[in-house]
Amino acid sequence: xxxxxxxxxxxxxxxxxxxxxxxxxxxxxxxxxxxxxxxxxxxxxxxxxxxxxxxxxxxxxxxxxxxxxxxxxxxxxxxxxxxxxxxxxxxxxxxxxxxxxxxxxxxxxxxxxxxxxxxxxxxxxxxxxxxxxxxxxxxxxxxxxxxxxxxxxxxxxxxxxxxxxxxxxxxxxxxxxxxxxxxxxxxxxxxxxxxxxxxxxxxxxxxxxxxxxxxxxxxxxxxxxxxxxxxxxxxxxxxxxxxxxxxxxxxxxxxxx
Amino acid sequence: xxxxxxxxxxxxxxxxxxxxxxxxxxxxxxxxxxxxxxxxxxxxxxxxxxxxxxxxxxxxxxxxxxxxxxxxxxxxxxxxxxxxxxxxxxxxxxxxxxxxxxxxxxxxxxxxxxxxxxxxxxxxxxxxxxxxxxxxxxxxxxxxxxxxxxxxxxxxxxxxxxxxxxxxxxxxxxxxxxxxxxxxxxxxxxxxxxxxxxxxxxxxxxxxxxxxxxxxxxxxxxxxxxxxxxxxxxxxxxxxxxxxxxxxxxxxxxxxxxxxxxxxxxxx
Numbered sequence: 001x002x003x004x005x006x007x008x009x010x011x012x013x014x015x016x017x018x019x020x021x022x023x024x025x026x027x028x029x030x031x032x033x034x035x036x037x038x039x040x041x042x043x044x045x046x047x048x049x050x051x052x053x054x055x056x057x058x059x060x061x062x063x064x065x066x067x068x069x070x071x072x073x074x075x076x077x078x079x080x081x082x083x084x085x086x087x088x089x090x091x092x093x094x095x096x097x098x099x100x101x102x103x104x105x106x107x108x109x110x111x112x113x114x115x116x117x118x119x120x121x122x123x124x125x126x127x128x129x130x131x132x133x134x135x136x137x138x139x140x141x142x143x144x145x146x147x148x149x150x151x152x153x154x155x156x157x158x159x160x161x162x163x164x165x166x167x168x169x170x171x172x173x174x175x176x177x178x179x180x181x182x183x184x185x186x187x188x189x190x191x192x193x194x195x196x197x198x199x200x201x202x203x204x205x206x207x208x209x210x211x212x213x214x215x216x217x218x219x220x221x222x223x224x225x226x227x228x229x230x231x232x233x234x235x236x237x238x239x240x241x242x243x244x245x246x247x248x249x250x251x252x253x254x255x256x257x
Numbered sequence: 258x259x260x261x262x263x264x265x266x267x268x269x270x271x272x273x274x275x276x277x278x279x280x281x282x283x284x285x286x287x288x289x290x291x292x293x294x295x296x297x298x299x300x301x302x303x304x305x306x307x308x309x310x311x312x313x314x315x316x317x318x319x320x321x322x323x324x325x326x327x328x329x330x331x332x333x334x335x336x337x338x339x340x341x342x343x344x345x346x347x348x349x350x351x352x353x354x355x356x357x358x359x360x361x362x363x364x365x366x367x368x369x370x371x372x373x374x375x376x377x378x379x380x381x382x383x384x385x386x387x388x389x390x391x392x393x394x395x396x397x398x399x400x401x402x403x404x405x406x407x408x409x410x411x412x413x414x415x416x417x418x419x420x421x422x423x424x425x426x427x428x429x430x431x432x433x434x435x436x437x438x439x440x441x442x443x444x445x446x447x448x449x450x451x452x453x454x455x456x457x458x459x460x461x462x463x464x465x466x467x468x469x470x471x472x473x474x475x476x477x478x479x480x481x482x483x484x485x486x487x488x489x490x491x492x493x494x495x496x497x498x499x500x501x502x503x504x505x506x507x508x509x510x511x512x513x514x515x516x517x518x519x520x521x522x523x524x525x
Binding site for chain 1: 360
């Protein structure tokens, strides 16, 4: 059997596992390292975009005095209920060559001809960011809303500027919410499947779609299993680093209201 | 002074508005486009009609997938709700070795990427010779939803006043009667919340689910995904609109049930 030939499904037997084909599979797994790196890179970018926007909305919801606040909070919670596939494919109509965004950009005069947005990395990141946003907004909201405003006022009475009061009081006190939001954003974007396949370009082959293709189209179950294992080990390593800085269980409870 | 505790408030409002627009406009476009008469969807529609709705309801595949989905969702919500309740009760009230590690283990379905849950469970089920059926979906969706029901019920049991149970037992009730008459009415509203959440998770799950379905047990997100990937037909917007309606209605129904349970529990 040549080293790179896809192993067929029939060979995936108990004895096959025990015999161990790591030597055969290692080059294949090594070839997927760029895919793993792409996934990690996409999740870091997504997290960096989600954090400021999600924090701002969470802060807004916690501090607004508006009577519409329950409705506004409800609109965020509703995002959890709508299936991810629907929230993602909705962008196809918006991002297309004749889509709303291109029409808007052309009517304002920013661009003269339609720009490619759909099936690009930017399109994929946009889809990821919007679909993951509620996971940042809600933990930040619950963290900020527990901060006593008197504490912030006290800081200002003692002479702190608005900016300084934010950095030295509000931000540290809302840290648990931020940690929880970052954890969810990272896990969800590192494992994302729908946004890369529906909105991403041919070069956006993140690890999750690659595993799925190897599994269902090539029927190469052992390779899919090997890839999954490498991927899980990578995530486990990152989670371990996370637990050294924060409490994992507490962070996972963060999306509850 | 109004502005004193409002750091850069107008900017915060503006960014928040932007986030709302990005979350809600895509959904609005789907709903509006389901009334679009054109075959190749463009936005805004030039002509409105109900023809895709008519075609949609004439097609069994959609109705079946929707029905399937609700069925799987209800079963896995019940399973995840019950197991989550019992486990949470044990975790809060009993002492046993390795408790911290085991509670992280309970939460692993939240941490493992859905693609890997799908791939590994499929390999496992095939290895043990379990025929692909709707039970794959029910069992695995219950598993995926379990951490969420567990967390909800655990925080409920932390707040639970155990002296109420002691009182019942002092008055002569046995353990089972105490659970039926005292414990369960008090935690019932949280169980309803947990089950609604489990249903919603099961209803929307796609990435892992795609590995478990076959033609007769296909589900809504899988149908939508394959339609979007292959032939884009405007009917997909009708299905999505319908799902939007269902996903917004079901939690509202859940809240109504919860109020009902709460009012009964309050009287008892």
